[in-house]
Amino acid sequence: MPFRLATASLALTLSLAGACEMEEPEEELMLSAEIEMGLSVDGEGFYPTEQGSDQVLEYGAQGGMHLQIMPRFRGASGVVYLERSARLVDDGTLVLRSPTMVLDLPADADESWWHQPFALTNFMCPTPVGIKLYDREVEFTYELRDKNDKLLAKDSLILMPRCPSEVEEFCHDVCSGN
Amino acid sequence: MLRTLSPLLLSFAVSSAALAAWHFQAPQEAEACGCFVPPDPTVPIVQAGERILFGMKDGEVTAHIQVQYAGAAADFGWLLPMPSVPEMELGSDELFAQLTAQTQPKYRLDREYLGNCPFDPSRFGQGGGAPSNDSAGGESGEGGGSPLVLRDTLGPYDYAVLRADAKQPMLDWLDDNGFFVPAGTEDVVDTYIKPGAFFLALKLQSGEDAGDIQPIVLKYQSDLPMIPIILTSVAADPDMGVQVWVLGDDRAIPRNYHHTRINDAAIDWINAGANYAQVVTDAVDEIEGHHSFVTEYAGPSSIMGEILDYQGRFGQEAMLAGNTGAVEFVQYLNNNGFPLFGGQGPNGFNPTFSPLILNILQASLPVPAALLEQGITPSDYYWSIQYYLGTYRQENPEQFVDLDVEFVAADLARDLFERVVKPTLAAGSIIRDHDYLTRLFTTLSPNEMTKDPVFSFNPDLYDVSNIHSGKLVYHCQLRNNATAENTPAVLTTEQGFKIVYGDGVGETDSPDAPKPWSTVFMPQSSYQEILREEGEPEVVADNTDEIQSALNEARGDSGGCSTGGSSSGAGALLLLALAFLGLNRRKEDQA
Known part of the structure; x- marks a missing residue:
């Protein structure tokens, strides 16, 4: 395809895509379930936390550093899909897009809060090229969707990743984006 | 004290010839990859490359790892840090042969x-x-203070999963139990020693030989796939090839490595890209730290088609086991997709069995020594077994003095299905379970193996042919x-x-x-x-x-x-x- 024609096609496509986006309903107004993001102790239990609180990066078993987050759910049951992402608060850069997780929520979760036995590991380091990921606020966003990709629930949590003092040098190395 | 012998780690083919899959080569050649250089125990054994297929689904990583080794069976050992106790299965050499061929x-x-x-x-x-x-x-049950978590056998392997929260107990256990560790491992293993971490150690069971080595499949919980390349640095060739395929929903990216698009004016087009691997090596070396990958293919996983697990392939174990005569047994293999076809032969095709199948067959139905001395390859023999054990034998009885066709068909059929059929069908299954396939390649010298590459995904990127x-x-x-x-x-x-x-x-x-x-x-x-x-x-x-x-x-x-x-x-x-x-x-x- 001639380059000019390809460019024109692309522009048309983008413009149509933009138009469609504008007409889409705001799906967040129709949420039917809830997620609340919190922390855990030793990977277990749900503990609410404040936005922007410090959280020490944990040593991963294959040489990485990660943050543990415990989400809990209410208002949905059965098979649902959890999508997790993380962005830098200061410039919005995406620093993590985790593969979709399949959860099988028990019937109890329809009426009351339910969480998994273990917290979810959020891969932080090694960081993407050129991005420092400690002493810098990161906003984690979890979205719960059904099999038709309909958004059921959404929550965000801002944390300040900190390097553990006992492996600070290593942490700075793998979390600096170098 | 550690016995610093053969390590092993993962190994890969680098050149296009080596990557060209075993079915175009005689098995001896396929194994003579020069990946390792024994026998001086003070010299780290060298590996020529690594080949891994990662599948990502529901927070679980499935890693198919091809292990290539060309030393003595007794010197074979393999170490891999794991984020959790992995599930382990046998893998398929054919998976890598076909991945290489289809996406090269x-x-x-x-x-x-x-x-x-x-x-x-x-x-x-x-x-x-x-x-x-x-x-x-191109390229062309833990106990006491022991770190042992579990020990078992799988196919030709004896393996152990060890807690890696302390280095010395783990290394001592490996030494005490005959799992060899390459020279230099003590210096680089620290990165992976931490509470909650594990190491998988692998060696060949007694009686197995190096030709029995086959890929392994590991499944473990992790957000993103990673290659512990730092550990590999103790036993790697200069400019070692690292070939990675990643299956997922979208195109895979090197998260913490740069990405390079090679200058195709540097390619030897006249000779079909014969210098491709060198261009890649030079191109990634232009990045500071030499940490960069080239995307060689990114697109639908359907490029693999149904090559591995097409309908009816391999037949049925019970039917195979029912063929109690050597000729009938091998003919069943020939008629049900066990050999592959490629290259040039007198009839325009060249049926070849994988080194693993040949090893299994040789153990029960060995090729007469006189035929091998005449240059008849094991693949030729099994493909034409009716001829060799019929007309040819009648005409040349002196070449069959050591003929041994006594075998237990049920045992041989079970072995073939356990070690060849199931892994190959499972490999076909993982391809079909994912929509998108990305092939990435780089070369790294030992001094450049300072950063473990991690792979992630970007749904916005374009396909790469x-x-x-x-x-x-x-x-x-x-x-x-x-x-x-x-x-x-x-x-x-x-x-x-x-x-x-x-x-x-x-x-x-x-x-x-x-x-x-x-x-x-x-x-x-x-x-x-x-x-x-x-x-x-x-x-x-x-x-x-x-x-x-x-x-x-x-x-x-x-x-x-x-x-x-x-x-x-x-x-x-x-x-x-x-x-x-x-x-x-x-x-x-x-x-």
Whole structure:
């Protein structure tokens, strides 16, 4: 395809895509379930936390550093899909897009809060090229969707990743984006 | 004290020949990869490359790892840090052979003949004429203080999972239990020693030989796949190839490595990209730290088709076991997809069994020694077993004095299904379970193995074809007595660069002659980029103008890119013709 024609096609496509986006309903107004993001102790239990609180990066078993987050759910049951992402608060850069997780929520979760036995590991380091990921606020966003990709629930949590003092040098190395 | 013998780690093929899959080679050749260099225990054993297929689904990583080893069976050992206790299964060599074959970069030329070219194949009807360049290019139960978590056997392997929260107890346990650890491991293993971490250690069971080594499959919980390349640094070749396939929903990216698009004007198009691996090596070396990957294929996983697990392949174990005669048993294998076909043989095809199948068959139905001495390969023998045990044996009974066809069909069938059929079908299944396949490649020397590559995904990125097309135009109107070798020609690469062969492409036929792509001093990468988990690539360096300038300069200096001789009159005319035609480089790289 001639380059000019390809460019024109692309522009048309983008413009149509933009138009469609504008007409889409705001799906967040129709949420039917809830997620609340919190922390855990030793990977277990749900503990609410404040936005922007410090959280020490944990040593991963294959040489990485990660943050543990415990989400809990209410208002949905059965098979649902959890999508997790993380962005830098200061410039919005995406620093993590985790593969979709399949959860099988028990019937109890329809009426009351339910969480998994273990917290979810959020891969932080090694960081993407050129991005420092400690002493810098990161906003984690979890979205719960059904099999038709309909958004059921959404929550965000801002944390300040900190390097553990006992492996600070290593942490700075793998979390600096170098 | 540690016995610093063979390590092993993961190993990979680097060159296109090595990557070209076992079914085109004799098994002895396939194993003679030179991955390891025993026997001095103080010298780290060297591996030539690594090949891994990662599948990502529901927070679980499935890693198919091909282990290549060419030392003594007793010296084989393998270590891998794990984030959790893994599930472990046997893998399939054929998976890697087919992945390699289907996604291998290929450089092809469309040829155009301007003027009265006597070597234009269309003048002679089909066939003949210009050489074909369609061949593949490129690369060518814990107890006490013991760290033991579990120990078991799987196929030919004896394996153990050890807690890695302390280094010395783990290394001592490996030493005490005959799991060899390569020299230098103590110095680099610290990165992976931490509470909650594990190591998988692998060795061959007693009685197995190196030919029994087959890929393994590990399943473990993790957000993203990672290669523990730092650990590999103790036993790696310079510029070791690292070949990774990632299955997922979207195109995979190297999260903490740069991304390189190679300069395709540096590719030896005339010889189907024979220098591809070297171009990649030089291109990634242009990045500071040499930490960069090239995407060789990104697109639908359907490129693999149903090669591994097509309907009816392998038949049924019970039916195979019912063939109690040697000829009938092997014929069942021949008729049910156990051998593969490729290469050139007397009948136009060349059925070949994998080294693993050959090893299994040899253990029960060995090839008579006299036949091997005559150069009859095991694959030839099993494929034509009816002939060899029939007519040929009647005519040459002296060659069968050691013939042994006593075997237990049920046992042999079970072995084949456990070690060959199930892993191959499972490999086919993981391909079909994921929509998208990405193939990435880099080379790293031991001193560059300072950062473990992690892979992530970006749904916004474009597909990358492994098929690359250039165009070669012969200008026969510029020369009398034109041949394909001496006719001035212009090659336009896929990225739009133009290489002028003022004295004809024949100048590349002599191995000693300077090559246009090697005598022009230019960047080997066209773009150096950072791939994020969303959005378009971030271009760190765009070398296209520099490449074009270098090509222009070379063209001006010599009437062609070659520096091997003086400018010819035809070459100068070709330059004028080029100018007249107003050929412009298309700047856009082919995505």
